[in-house]
Amino acid sequence: MFLDGKASAFGTTLPHSLKKKMCHMSKGKLLWHDKVFDFIKSSALAVLNLLKTTGMSDELKKCIKKLCNQVSVTRSTDFNPIKDIIGQYATINPQRPLDPYVGKGVPCNKWGFNHVQPGKLLCPIEHLLKYLKDSDRTCAKLKAGDLSLRSLPSFVFESNGEPCMHLDGGYDKDYVAKGMFEGFLLIRVGKHIMVAPKAALKDDPLPLSCRSKGLIMDTPCIIAEHLPYLTLAGRSAMSTQQWGAIADGGYVWEKEYNRMLTLVLDPLHEEEIANALHYLNLKIFGHEKGMVNDSSDDNNDSDEKNNKDSFYIWLWEQAKAKQAACEWAQTKLWAHTADITLQADADHAAVGDLLNAAINEVTGNEETATHEVS
Incomplete structure (x- = not known):
């Protein structure tokens, strides 16, 4: 059972009986259902797919039953x-x-x-x-x-x-x-x-x-x-x-x-x-x-941060360099694409101007505007 807004995220709405039950839930309980749904989205994609797919309610019930059985076994073990x-x-x-x-x-x-x-x-x-x-x-x-x-x-x-x-x-x-x-x-x-x-x-x-x-x-x-x-x-x-x-x-x-x-x-x-x-x-x-x-509290890894020969420092620096190279290449590609587009626009404009000039020469009309490429 999830919040109506969450349910609508996968193309359905809550039945009236669940909406009625939601009205009597505390704020804390509603937040808990929110957390459950967020967990399903991040860690139980198979369950999420069953929720999103029309006509899979029987399969979803079987899945939930298996989960409940496993919870029962775990609880007994505890x-x-x-x-x-x-x-x-x-x-x-x-x-x-x-x-x-x-x-x-x-x-x-x-x-x-x-x-x-x-x-x-x-x-x-x-x-x-x-x-x-x-x-x-x-x-x-x-x-x-x-x-x-x-x-x-x-x-x-x-x-x-x-x-x-x-x-x-x-x-x-x-x-x-x-x-x-x-x-x-x-x-x-x-x-x-x-x-x-x-x-x-x-x-x-x-x-x-x-x-x-x-x-x-x-x-x-x-x-x-x-x-x-x-x-x-x-x-x-x-x-x-x-x-x-x-x-x-x-x-x-x-x-x-x-x-x-x-x-x-x-x-x-x-x-x-x-x-x-x-x-x-x-x-x-x-x-x-x-x-x-938590390194932000204890600073237990300060020696790693100061060690330039650390594997983790190398890994981080190489990954950042690779990311920067990809971004530079992407920027160059965009710039090259933009140049080609501008040149194509200019060529089209030039052809249009030649055509207009020819028409003017034949018709004697001098008011036909020419294109200026910005």
């Missing part, structure tokens, strides 16, 4: 191994796993809100203080659906000993974005998925390898769209049911994912999301921009 070791990831000190332990081989009825510690991490942020005061009663309400789960879970927020207990106190109702997407579990999940499972419990960032998702997906940094994905990966790892099912008090995975996606792409929250991305990239990759070598 999420399931985290569940096996969540007993260590979900504690401030990984040397002291959850007690009772949850992880590989533990029955599902021991997970989620059936366990006091994962329950605390899964608890919606606005109910956390109630949970800390009376975990049994709050858990029962959450499982029964008496308390809404339509919120970010507490593990998403920065911690100091307790989930979402900020360094200077606790959850701040006057500044609810404080510490958002800076939780310790989110960092470990990010390291597990983007770098390697062995990186998750290391204090210092590890370098990317050829098997790291950050390199495979050509995104060696955390971007806004990753935040909902990492959040659901952490939640799935602690929940009684896997991703995609109704889990823990009626939590609807797809709706919550879309709600988070809208949040992180909303320009209104741009500053908070940018701060969170800088923080996560620093913790996961060791640099606030991720595993990205």
Whole structure:
């Protein structure tokens, strides 16, 4: 589904049902659809051709189904191994796993809100203080659906000993974005998925390898769209049911994912999301921009710029010389073509003048104008 203006770019318009749905989308969600379409134009030309070609809707649906299946396989590969070791990831000190332990081989009825510690991490942020005061009663309400789960879970927020207990106190109702997407579990999940499972419990960032998702997906940094994905990966790892099912008090995975996606792409929250991305990239990759070598900031290649014998300098200079030669040749060709055109115009004018002179001589008419070539 794309913006109507985008759709018209390939000769079609959105059906009425999609136009109606667009009217209820947030600005952030619309921007996200814009980004998806731009990605298709630059990186998925086969899909773009199907979109542009009349009568290819069935083939397009098959293509989308294959993409969705691959996404499902990738998500399972990302999420399931985290569940096996969540007993260590979900504690401030990984040397002291959850007690009772949850992880590989533990029955599902021991997970989620059936366990006091994962329950605390899964608890919606606005109910956390109630949970800390009376975990049994709050858990029962959450499982029964008496308390809404339509919120970010507490593990998403920065911690100091307790989930979402900020360094200077606790959850701040006057500044609810404080510490958002800076939780310790989110960092470990990010390291597990983007770098390697062995990186998750290391204090210092590890370098990317050829098997790291950050390199495979050509995104060696955390971007806004990753935040909902990492959040659901952490939640799935602690929940009684896997991703995609109704889990823990009626939590609807797809709706919550879309709600988070809208949040992180909303320009209104741009500053908070940018701060969170800088923080996560620093913790996961060791640099606030991720595993990205930005020479404009670090000037790491200054020695290359000053080395006249550098291969890259030679390559650049030769390419520039070749470009200049081509431009000079093109300019000469244009000039030569212009000279030929002017000469042809002059020849035509001269012939016309001779003809006029002959006519005047025969008719005795002296007023026939001659041509002047400019």
